[in-house]
Amino acid sequence: MKAFTFGLTFVRHxxxxxxxxxxxxGQTIDCPLSExxxxxxxxxxxxxxxxxxxxxxxxxxxxxxxTAETIVKHNSSCAGLQLVCDPLLKEKSxxxxxGKRLQDAKDMARAAGQSWAVFTPPQGETQEQVKxxxxxxxxxxxxxxxRQQWASGGEDERSSAPRVEGEEAHDLPAHALVVSxxxxxxxxxxxxxxxxxxxxxxxxxxxxxxxxSPNAGVSRFVLTLAKEDNAFKVSQIRCLFVNRGDHVKTExxxxxxxxxxxx
Amino acid sequence: MAATSxxxxxxxxxxxxxxxxxxxxxxxxxxxxxxxxxxxxLAITHNLPLSRWYHENTSxxxxxxxxxxxxxxxxxxxxxxxxxxxxxxxxxxxxxxPATILFQxxxxxxxxxxxxxxxxxxxxxxxxxxxxxxxxxxxxFVLAVLLLWNFGLLIVDHIHFQYNGFxxxxxxLSVAKHLQSQHLQGALLFAILLNLKHIYLYVAPAYGIxxxxxxxxxxxxxxxxxxxxxxxxxxxxxxxxxxxxxxxxSFGPFIAMGQLPQMLSRLFPFKRxxxxxxxxxxxxxxxxxxxxxxxxxxxxxxxxxxxxxPRASMTGGLVQEFQHSVLPSxxxxxxxxxxxLSILPALASIWRRPRGARxxxxxxxxxxxxxxxxxxxxxxxxxxxxxxPLSLLAVESRDDAGIFLILSTTGHYSLFPxxxxxxxxxxxxxxxxxxxxxxxxxxxxxxxxxxxxxHPLEVVYLSGLAVVAVACELVFPLSPWQQRLPFxxxxxxSVYAALGVCYSFLRLxxxxxxxxxxxxxxx
Numbered sequence: 001m002k003a004f005t006f007g008l009t010f011v012r013h014x015x016x017x018x019x020x021x022x023x024x025x026g027q028t029i030d031c032p033l034s035e036x037x038x039x040x041x042x043x044x045x046x047x048x049x050x051x052x053x054x055x056x057x058x059x060x061x062x063x064x065x066x067t068a069e070t071i072v073k074h075n076s077s078c079a080g081l082q083l084v085c086d087p088l089l090k091e092k093s094x095x096x097x098x099g100k101r102l103q104d105a106k107d108m109a110r111a112a113g114q115s116w117a118v119f120t121p122p123q124g125e126t127q128e129q130v131k132x133x134x135x136x137x138x139x140x141x142x143x144x145x146x147r148q149q150w151a152s153g154g155e156d157e158r159s160s161a162p163r164v165e166g167e168e169a170h171d172l173p174a175h176a177l178v179v180s181x182x183x184x185x186x187x188x189x190x191x192x193x194x195x196x197x198x199x200x201x202x203x204x205x206x207x208x209x210x211x212x213s214p215n216a217g218v219s220r221f222v223l224t225l226a227k228e229d230n231a232f233k234v235s236q237i238r239c240l241f242v243n244r245g246d247h248v249k250t251e252x253x254x255x256x257x258x259x260x261x262x263x
Numbered sequence: 264m265a266a267t268s269x270x271x272x273x274x275x276x277x278x279x280x281x282x283x284x285x286x287x288x289x290x291x292x293x294x295x296x297x298x299x300x301x302x303x304x305l306a307i308t309h310n311l312p313l314s315r316w317y318h319e320n321t322s323x324x325x326x327x328x329x330x331x332x333x334x335x336x337x338x339x340x341x342x343x344x345x346x347x348x349x350x351x352x353x354x355x356x357x358x359x360x361p362a363t364i365l366f367q368x369x370x371x372x373x374x375x376x377x378x379x380x381x382x383x384x385x386x387x388x389x390x391x392x393x394x395x396x397x398x399x400x401x402x403x404f405v406l407a408v409l410l411l412w413n414f415g416l417l418i419v420d421h422i423h424f425q426y427n428g429f430x431x432x433x434x435x436l437s438v439a440k441h442l443q444s445q446h447l448q449g450a451l452l453f454a455i456l457l458n459l460k461h462i463y464l465y466v467a468p469a470y471g472i473x474x475x476x477x478x479x480x481x482x483x484x485x486x487x488x489x490x491x492x493x494x495x496x497x498x499x500x501x502x503x504x505x506x507x508x509x510x511x512x513s514f515g516p517f518i519a520m521g522q523l524p525q526m527l528s529r530l531f532p533f534k535r536x537x538x539x540x541x542x543x544x545x546x547x548x549x550x551x552x553x554x555x556x557x558x559x560x561x562x563x564x565x566x567x568x569x570x571x572x573p574r575a576s577m578t579g580g581l582v583q584e585f586q587h588s589v590l591p592s593x594x595x596x597x598x599x600x601x602x603x604l605s606i607l608p609a610l611a612s613i614w615r616r617p618r619g620a621r622x623x624x625x626x627x628x629x630x631x632x633x634x635x636x637x638x639x640x641x642x643x644x645x646x647x648x649x650x651x652p653l654s655l656l657a658v659e660s661r662d663d664a665g666i667f668l669i670l671s672t673t674g675h676y677s678l679f680p681x682x683x684x685x686x687x688x689x690x691x692x693x694x695x696x697x698x699x700x701x702x703x704x705x706x707x708x709x710x711x712x713x714x715x716x717x718h719p720l721e722v723v724y725l726s727g728l729a730v731v732a733v734a735c736e737l738v739f740p741l742s743p744w745q746q747r748l749p750f751x752x753x754x755x756x757s758v759y760a761a762l763g764v765c766y767s768f769l770r771l772x773x774x775x776x777x778x779x780x781x782x783x784x785x786x
Binding site: 047202241 | 319
């Protein structure tokens with residue numbers, strides 16, 4: 001059984017005016033990045049400039065596309081790559097709550113007697129529906145990356161024991177960039193942890209893993225793909241870091257007070 | 264030099280061995296983020312080609328020391344692979360097996376050998392007292408204990424985990440070489456040190472001015488002023504080429520690859536805030552408190568409109584940028600200007616009336632304290648750059664001993680928040696008491712005869728430290744304010760210690776300038 005490792009970097013789009021106001025966007029609101037959002041995308045681009053990407057996937061919404069284009073601009077390895085815009089990566093639809101404040105949507109949930117985590121605003125997508133999209137996108141992406149790798153003579157010399165050790169995240173044979181949206185990315189994390197049994201990284205809790213990524217926040221995973229019959233399966237998956245946002249200048253207030261940053 | 268008591272006694276090896284065994288006791292103490300930092304650097308230097316060292320950012324703890332330190336980590340990594348291979352995998356973020364921790368702790372204890380060597384050389388340079396049998400009145404013995412058993416180094420290196428002992432070894436060795444008039448060697452050692460950790464730029468002006476004045480101009484006029492004609496271009500050239508060679512060796516390969524801008528952005532990350540998460544006890548801590556108090560008072564007395572004030576979120580715990588509410592905001596350029604202005608009088612004094620190597624040492628201390636007081640994003644650990652060399656002056660002169668007692672006690676106390684876990688509380692208190700009692704007793708004994716070393720007000724201030732300590736460590740956690748104002752102990756420690764540090768700085772400055780106007784001492 002032959003296998004190869006590939007890296008996966010998720011990026012949430014940069015800030016938009018709606019993000020700043022704390023309003024839900026969902027699928028109907030397709031606004032561009034704000035000034036700050038463009039700067040955040042630039043910061044993410046600089047942060048990722050040395051990663052050799054082999055595949056680029058982005059949601060077809062404007063804010064994600066702008067973010068992805070900025071990242072690609074800074075990265076020399078992306079020069080010849082095609083930016084695949086996929087509607088499967090769209091943000092979760094919040095139905096009639098779109099354009100309203102998050103707080104109003106939570107009030108709606110409470111009025112319906114449900115917690116915000118499981119509540120579906122009228123005409124919105126259920127968690128199950130989002131998960132379905134995630135699964136479809138996942139199969140599509142894994143298939144595309146796997147096929148591409150195999151086609152380029154990708155016989156792995158290290159294939160006898162598909163290990164993640166000894167691999168350096170910047171020199172993996174393949175590395176996919178996925179730029180998407182907040183609620184959608186949360187669902188992806190759940191899918192990776194619950195369905196694909198990705199272990200939570202050290203020092204991180206499940207709650208942190210499933211929390212909303214900051215704008216232009218980056219998460220990275222390393223997976224081992226094995227070819228079984230004609231399909232590709234994930235034989236091993238590891239999370240390097242999740243929801244990293246310190247490359248982006250953010251306002252932090254004193255609510256979470258730790259000295260853990262001392263060096 | 265005449266044989267000193269260092270050669271005659273075997274107490275130095277005993278002290279060294281004793282403190283090394285003590286360090287072994289801290290093997291399983293508090294695990295800081297620095298373990299992961301250095302593990303990451305071991306992995307990066309071991310696995311990646313040179314061109315990726317300053318670009319790699321899988322881990323958030325990117326390489327931000329100059330290249331010679333990276334080479335140091337590279338050589339350590341070859342030993343590390345025999346302890347645990349897995350620590351060298353770059354993507355093994357936060358990997359911390361027992362073998363890894365053992366290796367890292369042992370590596371610090373082992374590299375401290377260089378510190379021992381530097382301390383020993385300094386002890387040999389200290390003027391000894393003849394005819395006393397009691398070893399506690401030998402300045403070299405007292406200096407050895409003050410250096411080898413220094414509380415700050417013990418907790419920063421061996422509990423928190425850093426390689427400061429190794430680096431200070433270079434600094435002490437360099438100072439010792441200058442005291443022994445071997446200026447080229449001293450310059451070489453300092454050039455290496457700068458390329459190991461660039462924080463020592465704090466004291467580079469002192470080196471520059473001293474070497475230029477006392478080494479490149481070979482003679483002085485009879486009244487001590489500069490004799491321009493004795494300028495030796497050869498000496499300047501030798502000095503310059505030594506420093507240039509070291510820097511070329513270290514930065515050369517990276518400049519050739521065009522990575523200089525990237526390296527500079529890594530080495531000087533100015534986007535971090537004015538103050539570290541925990542404020543170093545410097546002028547900016549006092550400035551922040553003043554700003555905050557003015558803002559609160561102003562809002563209280565309705566002089567200022569609270570909503571129009573920019574939010575000053577400086578009492579948060581993480582590293583961040585600052586905006587002051589009432590007083591003008593401080594930018595990196597302002598801090599550089601303040602630092603330079605504050606060291607100019609000292610440098611001018613050394614230039615006008617060079618006082619040999621001891622004057623240089625005093626100027627070095629002034630530069631270190633000035634940079635600490637006015638620097639951008641200063642770590643409280645940087646106080647050690649002032650405390651350790653000051654020990655040399657403390658065992659020789661009364662005044663300096665007084666300044667040392669204040670600075671070291673205050674500086675060491677300001678390191679307390681660094682080790683904040685409950686299990687380490689008895690350790691840090693006991694070690695602090697041990698060092699403080701010894702330094703007071705030994706220095707008092709050494710300089711006995713003309714009354715106490717400290718002024719009564721100074722004694723009151725230092726006793727106040729004990730009160731603040733008890734309040735922060737014992738009383739506060741049990742009080743109702745712990746939830747609402749969690750930053751209060753840090754604030755109190757910072758501000759109270761800042762007073763002591765600034766006071767020591769001014770006193771040291773005063774001794775430097777006073778020597779200028781009076782007779783100057785020979786080496």
